[in-house]
Every structure is written in structure tokens, then in C-alpha cells.
Amino acid sequence: MLSEQWCNIKPLPGANRLIKHLRSNGVPTALASNSPRSDIFAKISHQGWKESFSAIVGGDEVEKGKPSPDIFLEAAKRMNATPSNCLVIEDSLPGVAAGKAAGMHVIAVPSVPKKTVEFSSADEVIDSLLELRPEKWGLPPFNDWIEGTLPIEPWFIGGPVIKGFGRGSKVLGIPTANLPAENFADVVSEHTSGVYFGWAGLSTRGIYKMVMSIGWNPYFDNTEKTVEPWLLHNFGEDFYGEELRLAIVGYIRPEANFPSLESLIERIHEDGKIAEKALDLPIYARYKDSPYLRNPLQQGSASDGSQAEQNSK
Numbered sequence: 065m066l067s068e069q070w071c072n073i074k075p076l077p078g079a080n081r082l083i084k085h086l087r088s089n090g091v092p093t094a095l096a097s098n099s100p101r102s103d104i105f106a107k108i109s110h111q112g113w114k115e116s117f118s119a120i121v122g123g124d125e126v127e128k129g130k131p132s133p134d135i136f137l138e139a140a141k142r143m144n145a146t147p148s149n150c151l152v153i154e155d156s157l158p159g160v161a162a163g164k165a166a167g168m169h170v171i172a173v174p175s176v177p178k179k180t181v182e183f184s185s186a187d188e189v190i191d192s193l194l195e196l197r198p199e200k201w202g203l204p205p206f207n208d209w210i211e212g213t214l215p216i217e218p219w220f221i222g223g224p225v226i227k228g229f230g231r232g233s234k235v236l237g238i239p240t241a242n243l244p245a246e247n248f249a250d251v252v253s254e255h256t257s258g259v260y261f262g263w264a265g266l267s268t269r270g271i272y273k274m275v276m277s278i279g280w281n282p283y284f285d286n287t288e289k290t291v292e293p294w295l296l297h298n299f300g301e302d303f304y305g306e307e308l309r310l311a312i313v314g315y316i317r318p319e320a321n322f323p324s325l326e327s328l329i330e331r332i333h334e335d336g337k338i339a340e341k342a343l344d345l346p347i348y349a350r351y352k353d354s355p356y357l358r359n360p361l362q363q364g365s366a367s368d369g370s371q372a373e374q375n376s377k
Contacts, residue, residue, distance in 0.1 A: 078193030
């Protein structure tokens with residue numbers, strides 16, 4: 065029953081990318097978890113990660129689990145590594161405490177949104193593995209960024225355009241085509257907050273370039289995670305109720321707060337320019353022909369991403 069449960073869990077955004085990067089560059093890595101060793105293997109077997117780790121340490125293999133340093137010290141020992149030369153990536157407070165107690169460098173990726181201040185004991189706090197810059201820690205840098213953008217595994221969502229907070233056109237001067245986030249809350253929760261881009265299909269108008277924010281928009285201090293696409297085209301009129309389908313194909317930057325409305329607007333326009341240029345690149349341009357952007361959505365469905373992805377390749 066346990067293995068069936070864990071097989072449905074998806075890795076954090078950027079996890080597959082990071083593990084593949086470290087393995088391809090010959091960087092020894094270990095997986096250290098408070099879970100029993102057998103449970104760890106059940107969690108990672110379906111991801112094909114087992115072969116990527118030099119060592120795997122479970123909580124049942126040491127005297128004390130996190131926040132005790134035992135588990136990380138044992139991992140370092142099995143890798144023949146000096147603790148002070150090790151970098152820990154953790155999503156929990158006990159894990160951060162354990163890493164620091166072991167004398168290691170620690171990057172925190174909090175699993176709970178808006179809780180970064182509680183992880184101040186870490187050497188660095190990031191909202192997502194997509195923000196990780198290995199070169200800051202003496203590791204080989206990622207080489208997959210293209211003109212300020214990061215290609216991602218495409219995902220697809222859609223629904224009727226609805227009225228948003230009224231701040232897109234009125235406050236920012238940037239009209240967003242808002243979607244009912246509650247229709248695909250599970251899909252959105254799987255993706256880290258930040259600025260993405262891709263293609264937008266309107267059922268009666270055509271296909272357009274698009275840049276999109278996902279998150280809580282710190283400047284406006286949202287209480288709920290929202291999806292706010294900005295279609296890079298001057299329509300001159302509203303189109304509430306029209307079916308909108310999105311193919312999200314790339315990532316630009318993490319969500320950020322801004323000291324002023326002017327700086328926020330300036331950055332949004334910069335994001336738009338980056339997306340506009342990047343979508344002409346073949347790696348992104350090919351998704352403009354995705355059948356998902358043109359075909360009507362299935363009745364009662366907000367997303368048909370898996371099928372759309374197959375059809376777009």
C-alpha cells in the first residue's frame with residue numbers, strides 16, 4: 065500500500081533537472097531522510113533516481129533522526145566527504161537544523177509558502193529549486209538557460225476568461241486574461257510561484273504569445289495563489305467568457321516583491337519582452353502548433369495536459 069501511495073507523488077519542480085545535472089557532472093550526492101530506508105526506495109524508485117545517489121541513508125540507520133546531525137554525518141561518511149565540504153538542500157526546519165549541526169552549508173527550499181523567514185538559519189533560502197545557482201557553491205553551473213529563459217516540461221491549462229481583481233488594466237495598465245484558478249487548483253499547486261511564458265489560444269480569435277504569473281503577488285499580498293496570463297497583443301476590447309487555453313513552455317524568474325508600483329510595472333514589461341523574443345526560438349515556437357490550443361476543451365475539464373503534450377511532439 066505504501067509503494068502505491070508514493071508512486072503518485074510528483075517531484076518538486078526542478079528536482080529531476082538538478083539530479084540529472086549533478087549526476088552528469090560527476091558530483092557525488094546522497095539522499096538522507098528520516099523515513100525508513102525501505103520507504104525511501106519506495107518513494108524514489110518510480111523516478112529512476114536510485115542510481116543517481118552515491119549513498120542513501122534512512123532514519124532507521126542512525127541513532128537519532130533530524131534535527132540531530134547523525135543522518136547527514138553518516139551520509140558524508142559513506143561518500144568519503146568532509147562535512148564542511150557538503151551542501152545540504154532541505155525543505156524542513158528539522159532538516160535545516162540537522163545540516164547546520166553537522167557543520168554543512170544549507171540551502172532551504174521551504175515546503176510551506178510564505179514561511180521563508182522561519183528558515184533564516186540556513187545559508188540561503190530559495191522558493192524553488194528552479195532558483196538554485198550551483199556555481200554559488202562551487203558546483204558546475206546549469207547550462208540550460210536560453211536568453212534569460214529556462215525550458216520546462218510543458219503543461220497545459222484552460223478555461224473561460226473571468227474578471228480578476230481589477231488591477232490589471234486599472235492599476236498596472238496591463239490587461240490580464242484571468243482564469244478560474246479553482247478549476248485547476250491541483251495543477252497550479254504542483255508548480256512553483258514565478259513568471260512563466262508560452263502560447264495562448266482564444267477559441268474565436270487565434271493564438272498569441274503569452275507571459276504569466278503564478279503565485280501570491282507579494283506587492284498586492286494575495287491570500288490565494290492566482291494565475292494571471294498577459295496575452296502579448298492589443299485586443300482593444302474585453303473577451304470575458306471566451307475559452308482560453310494555455311501552453312506553458314518556459315520559466316523566466318521567481319516571484320518577487322517590489323519597492324514601488326513603478327518598479328513592478330517596469331519588471332512586468334521586461335518579462336513581456338523576454339517572452340516575446342524567446343517564443344521565436346524553435347524550442348518554444350513549435351508549441352504554437354499544439355492541438356490543445358485549437359481544439360475545444362472537453363466538457364467539464366480544465367486541463368488535458370498529458371494528451372496535449374503527446375500531440376505537440
